[in-house]
Amino acid sequence: MRVFKTASKQVGRGIMEYFWVEGRHELGGSITPIGNKNAALPLLAACLLTDETLHLHNVPDIGDVRTKLALLSKMGVVVQDGQVGQCSLTALGVGEQQPDVELSRQIRTATLLAGPLLARRGHVVISRPGGDRIGRRRLDTHLLALQALGATIEVYPDRFELRTDGLRGCDIFLDEMSVTGTEQAVFASVLAEGTTTLANVAMEPHVQEVCHCLNAMGAKIEGIGTHNLTVEGVTRLHGATHRIGPDYMEVGSLIGLAAATGSALRIEQARPDQHRMTRIMFGRLGVTWDVEGEDIVVPPDQSLEVQTDFDGAVPKIDDMPWPGFPPDLISIALVVATQARGTVLIHQKMFDQRLVFADRLIDMGAGIVLCDPHRAVVMGPSQLRGQNLVSPDIRAGMALVIAALAAEGVSTIHNIIQIDRGYEQLERRLQGLGAHIERLSE
Numbered sequence: 001m002r003v004f005k006t007a008s009k010q011v012g013r014g015i016m017e018y019f020w021v022e023g024r025h026e027l028g029g030s031i032t033p034i035g036n037k038n039a040a041l042p043l044l045a046a047c048l049l050t051d052e053t054l055h056l057h058n059v060p061d062i063g064d065v066r067t068k069l070a071l072l073s074k075m076g077v078v079v080q081d082g083q084v085g086q087c088s089l090t091a092l093g094v095g096e097q098q099p100d101v102e103l104s105r106q107i108r109t110a111t112l113l114a115g116p117l118l119a120r121r122g123h124v125v126i127s128r129p130g131g132d133r134i135g136r137r138r139l140d141t142h143l144l145a146l147q148a149l150g151a152t153i154e155v156y157p158d159r160f161e162l163r164t165d166g167l168r169g170c171d172i173f174l175d176e177m178s179v180t181g182t183e184q185a186v187f188a189s190v191l192a193e194g195t196t197t198l199a200n201v202a203m204e205p206h207v208q209e210v211c212h213c214l215n216a217m218g219a220k221i222e223g224i225g226t227h228n229l230t231v232e233g234v235t236r237l238h239g240a241t242h243r244i245g246p247d248y249m250e251v252g253s254l255i256g257l258a259a260a261t262g263s264a265l266r267i268e269q270a271r272p273d274q275h276r277m278t279r280i281m282f283g284r285l286g287v288t289w290d291v292e293g294e295d296i297v298v299p300p301d302q303s304l305e306v307q308t309d310f311d312g313a314v315p316k317i318d319d320m321p322w323p324g325f326p327p328d329l330i331s332i333a334l335v336v337a338t339q340a341r342g343t344v345l346i347h348q349k350m351f352d353q354r355l356v357f358a359d360r361l362i363d364m365g366a367g368i369v370l371c372d373p374h375r376a377v378v379m380g381p382s383q384l385r386g387q388n389l390v391s392p393d394i395r396a397g398m399a400l401v402i403a404a405l406a407a408e409g410v411s412t413i414h415n416i417i418q419i420d421r422g423y424e425q426l427e428r429r430l431q432g433l434g435a436h437i438e439r440l441s442e
Contacts, residue, residue, distance in 0.1 A: 019413040019427060021404035022436035023386060027263035028300070029433045033251050033270060034060040034424045035085065035244035039206035041109040042183045043213055043242065044068045047077060047089035048116035049191065050217060052239030055088045059244060063421035064107050071103040071110060091120075098125045101159075105129070107421075111142060112180060114162060115187030118151055123163040141174055141181030148172050149188050149196065169194030169233055177202045177227070177321040183210050189231040190219040198229040204322040205274055209245060216240040248274045249328045250423065251296065253398050256332035258298035259287045260339050260406045265433070270296040281325045281333060283307065284315045285340040304381070306342025314377075318347035327351060331399035334358060337378040338366040339406060346376045357396040360389050364407055386411040394422035401426070405435055414442075 035058035044065070047054040059065060069079050069087070075097045078090040094117060104110035104127040117124035129139070143153055143160065150168050154161040169192045174181060182201040189196035201207070203225055211224045217240040220232040251270045255278065258265035272291045279289070286304040290297045309315050317337070319327035327350040337344050338361060348354045352373045362368050364387050367379035386409030391397030397419035404411035413419075416439070419426060427437045 016442050017416055017439055018442060019401065019404075019411075019416055019419075020438045020440050021386075021401065021411045021413065023384070023405050023407040023409065023411065025405075025434060025436050027258070027261050027405070027430075027433045027435055028265065030266040030268055031254060031429060031433060032268045033246040033248075033254065034058075034062070036060075036206050036209065036247040037062060037064060037249070037422050038179070038204070038247075039209040039244050040065055041068055041107070042112050042180070042187075042206070042210050043244065044072060044089065045109065045112040045116055046187070046210065046213060046217070047072065048075075048091050048094060048113065048120060049187065049214075050237040050239060051090075051092050052237075053088050053090045054217070054239055055241040056086065057241070057243040058085050059087050060247065061085070061424050063417060064109070067103055067106050068109065071100055071107075071113075074100045074103070075113075094120045096121075099127070101127045109180060111139060112184055112187065114142065114146065114160075115184045118146065118162055118164055119167055119188055119191040122165065123161075125159055125161050127159050141176055141178040142184045144175060145172055145181060145185035145198075146188055149185075149192055151188075167192035167233075169196040169231070171197045172199070174198065174200045176200075179204055179207055182207055182229075186211060186214065186221065186229065186231060189233065190214055190221070190237065191235070192231075192233040194233055196231040196233065198231065199227065201227055201229055202321060203227055204326075205245065205248060205271075209242075213240065213242040216242060246271055249326060249395070251275065252278050252326065252329040253332050253395075253402070253423075255282060255287065255289060255296065255298055256329075256336045256399075257402045257405065258300075259285070259302060259304065260336050260402050262301045263298070263433070264300035265298045267296040267298070269294050272296050277323055277325050278329065281317045281329075282336065284317055284344065285333070285336050287336065304336070304340035306337075306340050306344045306380075308342070314343050314345055316345045316347055319350050327354065328395045330354060331357065331395040332402065334368075334376060334378065335361065335399045335403045335406070338368070338380050338382045338384065338403070340378075340380045343377060343379045346378060348374050354393075354396070357392050357399070360387070360400060361403060363387050364389075364403060364411075366403075383408060385409055389413045391415045391418045393418055398423060398426075401430075401437070405430075405437070
C-alpha cells in the first residue's frame, strides 16, 4: 500500500515494532529491487526548482521518502500519488515557509532543500541534519560550494541561515567527493547566472540520475558520469517525467543474503553493470553469480572461501567513492565474511562508526576482532546463533536480518524503524522467498 498522500501520518512508523526471525530455512525465488533510495530523495527536492510538475516513477515506499514528502508538503508542495510507485510534485510557490525542524532532523537529505530554495527565493534556514548515526558527517562541502556561488552563511548551534542576492556561476573544486555535496552544488548552479565548473565531484549512479533528470527539466549539465561537471545556468526549469532506477544497495544486500544463507536467488532488473566492483569484493569471499540480461542469478550452496592475495597475504575488503565498493555494502560484506572459510580484513574508511554493530555479530558467535572503529578482522566460517538484537542504522539493520536468517534458532531485531527507512516492506518480500520472518508489535 502506498502512503504518499498521508506521508506525514506515517513518519515514525515502526517505533514499537520488531522483527521475529527464525534462521536456517531454505530461501529461493525471484525478487525485484526497489527504486534507488539515494536517487529518490534528492529528486524529490528537485521539484522546488520549478513551478511546473515533476512526475517520478518507481518511487520506493520507505520511511525516508515518507519523511521527505511530509517535509515538502508542509512547505506547500502539492504531492499527488498515482499508480503504485508514482508521485507527482508541484511547487507553484515556495513562499516564506522554512523546512520543518523536526522532520528535517529525521533525514540527512533535508539539507538538499538549501540549493533549490536559495535559487528560487534567495534565503533558507536549514537544521542540522539527521539520518544514520555512523560518525561525523560534515556539511562543509555543501556550505563551501553554496558560499562560492554567492550565498552568505550564518552558523548557529542548531541551524544554518543562508541568503543570497543572486547565485552566480564560478569554478569550484570540491574538498571531498561528497554525494550530497555534489548534488547540492548542482541544484544551486542550474539556475545560477553564468557557467559553473565543478571538479572532484561524486559520480555515483544516483548522482548521474539527478543530473539526467535536471537536464530533462531544462538544465544544461555536461560531463555526467565523470568527476568534472560543467553547468550552464538557465533562467528557469520546467516539469518532466523521470523513472528512478533500481537501488543498487538493495541489489548488493540481496546478493549478500543469498550467499550467506546458501540460497538460489534471481534478482530481476538489477543493472549488473553497476556491480562490477561488488563482484570483485564479494569475490574475495568466494561469492559468484551469473548475469542473464538485466538479471543477477546467485547459485545455491556456494563454497564460500576467502581468496588470499597472490602472495598469500590476508585480503582486504574496503570502501571508496564510486566506482569503488560502496560504503553502504560494508555491513553486508561483514556478515557474508562470517560464513566464508578463511581470514579477511574489512576496512571501512569513509565513516567512523559503521562497524560498531560488529559487537552484535560477535554475540551471535561470529569470529570477529574489531581492531578499531574502521577495521575488523573476520575469521570464518562461524555458526551464528539467534540473539536479541537492535538495529543501529539502515544497512547494519539489513546486515542483522541476513545474519539472523543464516543463524541457528530465533532472533529478534528491534528499532526496525531504521531498516524501514531504506527497505520497502522487507518482511513481506523476504517471506515471498521463503524466509521465516514476522513483523510484531511490542
